[in-house]
Amino acid sequence: MVAIPWLPEDEIWFPPPEQALREPDGLLAAGGDLSPARLLQAYRQGIFPWFSDGEPILWWSPEPRCVIYPAQQHISRSLKRRLRKQDYQVRYDTAFAAVMSACAEPRGDGAGTWITAEMRAAYQRLHQLGHAHSVEIWRQGRLIGGLYGIAIGRIFFGESMFSAEPNGSKLAITHLCQRLHQQGYYLLDCQVYSDHLASLGAVCISRPVFLDALNRGAAPTIQDYWYRQQN
Incomplete structure (x- = not known):
């Protein structure tokens, strides 16, 4: 071994x-x-x-690394119809702990969660420091989907997502990609491939390509783009 x-x-x-x-x-x-x-x-x-x-x-x-280039996100016809309904609200960073809690709920496959109490405390600390962020989809006062991750420079590192209603996580990723594209982010890191992510336009890239993006977009000298004014 x-x-x-x-x-x-x-x-x-x-x-x-x-x-x-x-x-x-x-x-x-x-x-x-x-x-x-x-x-x-x-x-x-x-x-x-x-x-x-x-x-x-x-x-x-x-390796390989699963990523979404914000400008190249795929939006299916059904998701476009869901977006047009506009019966929901998108919020950022108003319920970070609630999003983490929802992401930590047991999934249908019966597998346990990796979002342990130790992990939750660590990422909530990062949120308090302005590095970790949540994307939240609300409908009629209820949190129906969302995701959380880390923003460093011009890279957003996605950690986990959830849906309490159909398409909840897809709405969160779509609005996140729109924001990232508007603010000049290089990519959304999704870590590991899944069919769900692929349906949203995620692709797999080699480690050298991914590390090159980090060198250009997440170095300590790169300003934080999350709080830039949106056009």
């Missing part, structure tokens, strides 16, 4: 993403903590945490 590095809690560093395992795909390191500084450093390097209760913190950087 191939060993992976164990990260200390008193130093913030990660091995190069190119050292990630092929099986399981993308496993790079374990240990460390979920401090804001470590999480932001991880995302800038194309790395994210993903683990279950009872496991150590596990860090991943899979």
Whole structure:
């Protein structure tokens, strides 16, 4: 069995993403903590945490990488009809904790959630610091869909989404992509491929292409685009 590095809690560093395992795909390191500084450093390097209760913190950087280029999002005919109804409201960052809670609810496949209490506390801290954001779809005062993620520079790193009504998460992604396109974002990182994401225009790109986008769009010197005025 191939060993992976164990990260200390008193130093913030990660091995190069190119050292990630092929099986399981993308496993790079374990240990460390979920401090804001470590999480932001991880995302800038194309790395994210993903683990279950009872496991150590596990860090991943899979290849290929699933992304959506905001200007190239695919909107199906049925989704266009849903968008035209306009019987819902889109809000940002008004119910971050509620969105995380909804994303952590058990899914129909019976699998447990990876959004542990530790993860929820860490990302809510990032939200308080202005790095983590929620996209919320409301109808008649009820939260019917949404997603949350991290905005760094000109990259949005999507983490999880949910639907309490049909198309709830699709509405959230669509409005997020519109905002990202208007504000000059390079891409929306979706991490791992799924048919649901592919139906919305997600594509898989190689690690070098993804890391190049991060170097251009998520370096510490790049200004935060999330709070730019929309035209």
